[in-house]
Amino acid sequence: MKIYKSIITVILTILIAIPSTIANAEVLQQALSASLSLTSPIPNPALTGGDITFELAVNVANSNPGVAGIEVYLSFDPALVTPPTTPNGAAEVLPDFFGASNVSINEVLPAAQCPGAASPCVHLVLAGPAQTTQNGVAARFHFRGLAVGSACFTVLQSNLVNANGFQVVHTPATQQCVTVQYRxxxxxxxxxxxxxxxxxxxxxxxxxxxxxxxxxxxxxxxxxxxxxxxxxxxxxxxxxxxxxxxxxxxxxxxxxxxxxxxxxxxxxxxxxxxxxxxxxxxxxxxxxxxxxxxxxxxxxxxxxxxxxxxxxxxxxxxxxxxxxxxxxxxxxxxxxxxxxxxxxxx
Ligand SMILES: [Ca+2]
Ligand SMILES: [Ca+2]
Ligand SMILES: [Ca+2]
Missing domain, CATH: 2.60.40.4130 (Immunoglobulin-like)
Structure with missing residues (x-):
């Protein structure tokens, strides 16, 4: 009798728990999430004098009124890599996140003008139609190998801004490094x-x-x-x-x-x-x-x-x-x- 009682208690507990689990899942699915990430540099190892590229990926879900602006300060080691001046400069804006009609600022700043003032950086600003839920590559970074070593790229600061101009809390991008070899x-x-x-x-x-x-x-x-x-x-x-x-x-x-x-x-x-x-x-x-x-x-x-x-x-x-x-x-x-x-x- 005692065993039956326990089984009934367990079944009741499960039955009560099921609707609340579904409700929690719905809340989670509707929760805002946003993140920036850097893709792995290609090629790795890279060569002195050779090209290095990687991308800025943006993932936004359930943002209301939607992400309409992205600003990134990306540091690089000027002893090991340099942004090329042609054909796209340090960053190439891609349409995968905002669509083709985004506006941008794309400039290389000296260390003194970068967050932390420790190394030069690429300052990239993108803006476009508000994206409520979107996952895409917003830009591709271009560098050229200068000298042998491990060259790391760090997002010193990033801002995601919604269509009302407010900051959107997001997971920042983690650092990416590439080995530069000589040939x-x-x-x-x-x-x-x-x-x-x-x-x-x-x-x-x-x-x-x-x-x-x-x-x-x-x-x-x-x-x-x-x-x-x-x-x-x-x-x-x-x-x-x-x-x-x-x-x-x-x-x-x-x-x-x-x-x-x-x-x-x-x-x-x-x-x-x-x-x-x-x-x-x-x-x-x-x-x-x-x-x-x-x-x-x-x-x-x-x-x-x-x-x-x-x-x-x-x-x-x-x-x-x-x-x-x-x-x-x-x-x-x-x-x-x-x-x-x-x-x-x-
Ligand atoms: Ca002979
Ligand atoms: Ca002959
Ligand atoms: Ca012969």
């Missing part, structure tokens, strides 16, 4: 013995020597262009050996190429590959002489450097890429008799 560039020229710097002049042809930077990571290969130049980009900080190759030629290498954070682009001295290694074993000897002689007199041969994208196969016995194996190829090979690679880059 280096190595430039140079790789010519080939017996071949002009602009081989096979004509539309789209390139010199097609293959250049690779080998370190903890490998970058490349890239092909030399129509004037025998190359550019290796996006190298992470570290030490590299730069290696240049072409079929029928000894490898040339530059060791100790060092990419340091913030350093300028490295320009290597021009190198000229030495011809005659027909069999590709990085030594020029009787085997290579034999290989040239065995194909002596052949014509219309495949030439890698005659193709725009260097995808053609190459006949290595045609050292100088004129499409035929003759006395010129034999002379180049014989002249380098006994040479071995890798040859040191000048």
């Amino acid at each position: 280096g560039i190595v430039n140079g020229v790789v010519q080939r013995q017996g071949v002009p710097a602009s081989p096979n002049t004509g539309a789209g042809t390139t010199a097609c020597s293959s250049v690779t930077a080998i370190g903890a990571e490998t970058f490349g290969p890239v092909n030399t262009n129509n004037t025998s130049g190359f550019k290796l980009t996006n190298l992470s900080v570290g030490a590299y050996t730069v290696r240049a190759t072409y079929p029928g030629y000894l490898t040339t290498e530059k060791t100790g190429v060092s990419i340091v954070a913030g350093g300028p682009a490295i320009n290597l001295a021009a190198a000229t590959l030495r011809g005659g290694d027909v069999n590709g074993d990085n030594a020029i000897n009787i085997l290579d002489i034999g290989a040239v002689i065995s194909k002596f007199g052949r014509a219309s041969l495949a030439v890698k450097s005659a193709s725009a994208n260097c995808t053609l196969a190459d006949e290595p016995a045609d050292i100088n890429d004129d499409g035929q194996v003759n006395i010129s190829d034999l002379a180049i090979t014989a002249g380098n008799w006994g040479s071995v690679g890798p040859v040191l880059w000048p």
